[in-house]
Amino acid sequence: MQKRRxxxxxxxxxxxxxxxxxxxxxxxxxxxxxxxxxxxTCTHMDSCLTEGYLDDDVVECLLHGAQFSVRxxxxxxxxxxxxxxxFSVEVSEGDVYVEVPDEAS
Amino acid sequence: MSEQNAPRKxxxxxxxxxxxxxxxxxxxxxxxxxxxxxxxxELRPYERPPLSKTALEDDSAVPQWVHAESFYRDNNIDxxxxxxxxxxxxxxxxxxxxxxxDGTQQEADVVLLTTGGSPRRLSxxxxxxxxxxRQWEDAARLRPQLLEGRRxxxxxxxxxxxEVAATALGRGCQVSVIEAEPLLFPSIPSxxxxxxxxxxxxxxxxxxxxxxxxVGISAEAGGxxxxxxxxxAIHADIIVAGIGIEPRVELARMVDAEVAxxxxxxxxxxxxxxxxxAAGDVCTIAGKDGDGVHVEHWxxxxxxxxxxxxAILGKxxxxxxxxxxxxDQLGQRIEVAxxxxxxxxxxxxxxxxxxxxxxxxxxxxxxxxxxLNSARTMRGAMKLLEKRAKPDVGxxxxxxxxxxxxxxxx
Numbered sequence: 001m002q003k004r005r006x007x008x009x010x011x012x013x014x015x016x017x018x019x020x021x022x023x024x025x026x027x028x029x030x031x032x033x034x035x036x037x038x039x040x041t042c043t044h045m046d047s048c049l050t051e052g053y054l055d056d057d058v059v060e061c062l063l064h065g066a067q068f069s070v071r072x073x074x075x076x077x078x079x080x081x082x083x084x085x086x087f088s089v090e091v092s093e094g095d096v097y098v099e100v101p102d103e104a105s
Numbered sequence: 106m107s108e109q110n111a112p113r114k115x116x117x118x119x120x121x122x123x124x125x126x127x128x129x130x131x132x133x134x135x136x137x138x139x140x141x142x143x144x145x146x147e148l149r150p151y152e153r154p155p156l157s158k159t160a161l162e163d164d165s166a167v168p169q170w171v172h173a174e175s176f177y178r179d180n181n182i183d184x185x186x187x188x189x190x191x192x193x194x195x196x197x198x199x200x201x202x203x204x205x206x207d208g209t210q211q212e213a214d215v216v217l218l219t220t221g222g223s224p225r226r227l228s229x230x231x232x233x234x235x236x237x238x239r240q241w242e243d244a245a246r247l248r249p250q251l252l253e254g255r256r257x258x259x260x261x262x263x264x265x266x267x268e269v270a271a272t273a274l275g276r277g278c279q280v281s282v283i284e285a286e287p288l289l290f291p292s293i294p295s296x297x298x299x300x301x302x303x304x305x306x307x308x309x310x311x312x313x314x315x316x317x318x319x320v321g322i323s324a325e326a327g328g329x330x331x332x333x334x335x336x337x338a339i340h341a342d343i344i345v346a347g348i349g350i351e352p353r354v355e356l357a358r359m360v361d362a363e364v365a366x367x368x369x370x371x372x373x374x375x376x377x378x379x380x381x382x383a384a385g386d387v388c389t390i391a392g393k394d395g396d397g398v399h400v401e402h403w404x405x406x407x408x409x410x411x412x413x414x415x416a417i418l419g420k421x422x423x424x425x426x427x428x429x430x431x432x433d434q435l436g437q438r439i440e441v442a443x444x445x446x447x448x449x450x451x452x453x454x455x456x457x458x459x460x461x462x463x464x465x466x467x468x469x470x471x472x473x474x475x476x477l478n479s480a481r482t483m484r485g486a487m488k489l490l491e492k493r494a495k496p497d498v499g500x501x502x503x504x505x506x507x508x509x510x511x512x513x514x515x
Contacts, residue, residue: 045169053484055509062480065404065429065487078407078425093134 006096017050022100037071037089043082119219121411123385125171131413134378145189155269160244199380218383222350253277258341265347266431271434281312286318295463297477365389374413384409402430445473
């Protein structure tokens with residue numbers, strides 16, 4: 001795992017999402033001042049969740065309405081039954097960092 | 106239902122989205138008895154929506170599987186494909202016998218019918234010229250024929266017909282669409298959205314014929330000809346019809362289960378025969394005042410499969426979420442949620458880049474939404490729909506106000 005700087009924390013407001021390109025594309029979410037990170041691709045079909053709809057701590061895919069908890073990646077509604085991978089995210093000295101898997105792995 | 110009353114064997118007839126979701130839910134809910142999933146197609150359960158879209162444009166397309174192949178083995182689900190259930194008998198109360206097309210039989214104490222529907226056929230197509238799209242094979246057969254310059258006649262402008270027409274246009278075919286109803290796109294309950302799509306189809310070169318029916322179809326040199334009820338004719342290389350489905354109710358009838366449009370079920374998805382359940386396109390859910398609810402869409406099919414699984418195991422049935430369906434045509438996304446009607450008060454929200462959202466209010470409450478390229482607004486609107494919210498009309502129409510910030514009366 002390696003830490004990747006995402007953006008200044010102040011650039012994201014509650015309800016904002018941001019995509020991070022990595023071996024597995026990652027979605028960063030801000031919910032009530034907290035940051036979360038999950039895999040950015042819906043587990044149902046190839047669709048990017050940061051283009052979706054974030055309502056509180058639930059992200060919903062725009063293609064077919066699959067819902068996931070951004071806190072733990074759990075699939076909350078059909079057509080998704082597989083969870084999203086989650087990643088550690090933290091704010092350090094005003095910047096958002098996410099732990100991304102090593103490229104070689 | 107206590108544990109000792111749980112069924113020993115459940116047979117699901119219909120290895121498709123509704124059936125596969127029901128099987129998955131039974132296992133997720135802890136059912137450990139015998140479980141078989143029987144389907145007449147050779148393929149394991151897959152999703153049908155791509156059949157009128159990507160499956161017609163991409164030679165390397167593969168089915169959008171509901172589950173990986175290993176899922177069935179890992180969950181001890183006996184997946185029996187390539188075999189139709191040809192008859193069903195009640196041997197004793199809650200004891201069914203199914204006969205399969207390969208001569209084998211299955212017995213079960215619970216049967217769930219997820220047999221779906223088969224395409225409604227044109228009676229005028231005596232020679233079997235017309236293509237219908239319901240199974241992967243249907244799309245695979247049509248795909249290589251949709252070549253540039255070919256004349257394609259699409260009969261019916263519902264979602265399937267419109268998607269086939271759009272895909273054929275994308276492949277460079279010369280496309281005509283004929284609709285028997287007086288207005289195009291009867292699946293889109295908002296005229297403003299339907300008209301926007303009509304304009305787009307015309308711009309892309311489709312010939313649109315409304316209020317005319319096909320009365321005869323015959324082969325002619327180099328193609329086929331469709332005769333219309335006004336005496337005119339349309340010549341084509343390929344004819345495709347999308348004029349609805351007929352629920353596959355034959356098995357239910359064999360055991361005298363009551364049938365409305367589909368197999369009639371209660372809120373627990375049980376038919377009028379104890380131990381026989383039905384879900385998805387094949388069922389009609391009995392309403393409180395005698396009017397049944399019959400939905401033939403992807404989302405409902407899987408939710409109903411899951412609900413039926415709960416009912417079979419005697420567990421509380423999760424509430425069905427708001428109805429929703431979508432259609433992708435000519436790079437546009439149309440979505441319909443809830444139960445919009447033409448008689449509703451309609452509030453229009455127009456956004457940038459062709460975004461259009463029509464909110465249908467009944468007695469001030471949001472009853473349905475029809476949208477074009479407004480997927481994000483639609484997601485928020487569906488939450489209001491599920492709450493049966495009474496939104497502020499002015500704010501609803503204001504694209505500057507995010508949908509989840511629209512004021513609602515309690």
